[in-house]
Amino acid sequence: MTLKHNDSDCQIGYTITMPRSGEPARRRLQQAAVELFCERGYDQTTTAEIAARAGVTERTFFRHFPDKREVLFDGQAILREMLTVAIAEAPVTLQPLEVLYRAFRSVEQLLEDNRPFSVPRQQVIDRAPALQERELAKVAALAEALALALRQRGVGERLAALAAQTGMATFRYAVASWFADPAGGLGTHLDRAFDELDGLAASSSTRKARRRR
Amino acid sequence: MTLKHNDSDCQIGYTITMPRSGEPARRRLQQAAVELFCERGYDQTTTAEIAARAGVTERTFFRHFPDKREVLFDGQAILREMLTVAIAEAPVTLQPLEVLYRAFRSVEQLLEDNRPFSVPRQQVIDRAPALQERELAKVAALAEALALALRQRGVGERLAALAAQTGMATFRYAVASWFADPAGGLGTHLDRAFDELDGLAASSSTRKARRRR
DNA sequence: TTTCGTTATGTCAGTCTATGACTCTAAAAC
DNA sequence: GTTTTAGAGTCATAGACTGACATAACGAAA
Structure with a gap:
């Protein structure tokens, strides 16, 4: 929970009124997934590991993606x-x-x-x-x-x-x-x-x- | 190791042992799966239920089919x-x-x-x-x-x-x-x-x- | 500022799919 | 008969998902 996204307002500040976009986490999850899949392969990577590398919980992974494959x-x-x-x-x-x-x-x-x-x-x-x-x-x-x-x-x-x-x-x-x-x-x-x-x-x-x- | 095919010119008489065909169970599983999928839908049917209707264990289901879908x-x-x-x-x-x-x-x-x-x-x-x-x-x-x-x-x-x-x-x-x-x-x-x-x-x-x- | 509503996330318990390791049993081969 | 062998049962467990509820962050309005 003590996760302060230091990387907020990185490039594009979507200025529409929207409390907490969730986009950064989503992108981190995708990035982490690609990395882990490349390193160990798809089957040898668990959703918990992806979430951990992205700095979120496994449950959050499944809030952003309906299943493990969809992240790609x-x-x-x-x-x-x-x-x-x-x-x-x-x-x-x-x-x-x-x-x-x-x-x-x-x-x-x-x-x-x-x-x-x-x-x-x-x-x-x-x-x-x-x-x-x-x-x-x-x-x-x-x-x-x-x-x-x-x-x-x-x-x-x-x-x-x-x-x-x-x-x-x-x-x-x-x-x-x-x-x-x-x-x-x-x-x-x-x-x-x-x-x-x-x-x-x-x-x-x-x-x-x-x-x- | 001790694989004794009756080594002589065998082309057709290749049947190396065949204890207990296993085919009946397989067919019962397929039949049960189709029935249950029709009745309740695919997602609402568990592999345990399919196995139960076929009169075998869930483990046996996965011995005949690599995954739940493959039964079809x-x-x-x-x-x-x-x-x-x-x-x-x-x-x-x-x-x-x-x-x-x-x-x-x-x-x-x-x-x-x-x-x-x-x-x-x-x-x-x-x-x-x-x-x-x-x-x-x-x-x-x-x-x-x-x-x-x-x-x-x-x-x-x-x-x-x-x-x-x-x-x-x-x-x-x-x-x-x-x-x-x-x-x-x-x-x-x-x-x-x-x-x-x-x-x-x-x-x-x-x-x-x-x-x- | 404080309050409030909204939304993302955390936590936890639970179900279901799938697999490994082992045993048991009945049929086939000798 | 005995041995072999493969199908099937049992137990334990990992991993993919889900529902329910609590909490934290943020924007906006008071």
Whole structure:
């Protein structure tokens, strides 16, 4: 209890009237979690240890995050917001996948800026199956948001879902290869991934006739 | 140490001892789990209750299933096997998505037979976020298996991953609409889903030129 | 300043999932 | 028969969460 946050009013003084924001503790918890997960791995780290390093109690951890995994998944909101806005604002003449391609390009800078944090985070996730499950859930939710945004542009119900899934898979693919090799920036990897998707689409042109007996 | 396989040319007669099958208990646990999940929901059911209804101890539950969720996910192995075989045996001239389409058609009967069990199971999953996460993980693993099977046909590394993801999304989409409306069988829904995917692909033809500045 | 309402946090007791270590038992193999 | 072996029971415990209540910090109003 004798915890006087000496680090209050650090950079951004959110001036809105709000008694005790709780944000500093939240950030300390996230920081402590990433550190400990990197040092010992996800399974070998207890929530009590995370809380201790952050200078709070275990109960406080669960007030800020609904479960142990969630402490690593917090940036999705901004990403979703930017993508849906980009989709909504895209020229009406564009086809679904083109809309998505442009939306992904529009968050390029955001991801580039976050790279120093994202890469170690991804390493942690890649080593813990429980975290991979959560990530897949987040990706699915994001794809659902993209589909919704597409529908609001007039894209058909079912086509929107398919396009969102396909676009999302392509995006994830590009991000993964950009994580492994930052050369050329995310844009280069996005272009290559969507080019390959084009190839996949083109190769299916002969399929329809063949399928119909 | 004293592992005496009857070492002579054994391929099929591989059965090294098998005291007490353990299969009945396993099935009772699965049955009890589905029932209880339907009655009270996943979160409101404890592993102890499942075990009690199956007539075994809670400890035995965790000997058969690594965690509480896994009791609902057990049929994936057969499905994966059938799909990978179908992919491996498809004519070499076919394009990736056509290969996947045919593979999915080849498991149609299996899914139709399992429908009485699959539909209530899916209802349970749809109501429990924790189960949805696990399902997404299973789907991702299956997609990875499909990609591997495609690569062994000579499909490029990256293209295989993209095709598997896209095909899997389309398949899931078809299954979901077949769950909702069994009319015409799964085949009809598969055809429609892949037709829509074709539409998505066709609409991207103008994209490449536009993207290049 | 004091008081008051709001909010973050602490404290504590408890439930549930999951696992390790051990024993017991029945069926299979000899 | 005897031995082997794996399924199942028992006990103890760690760790992830949760509800209930008390307390401390802070902003705002008196």
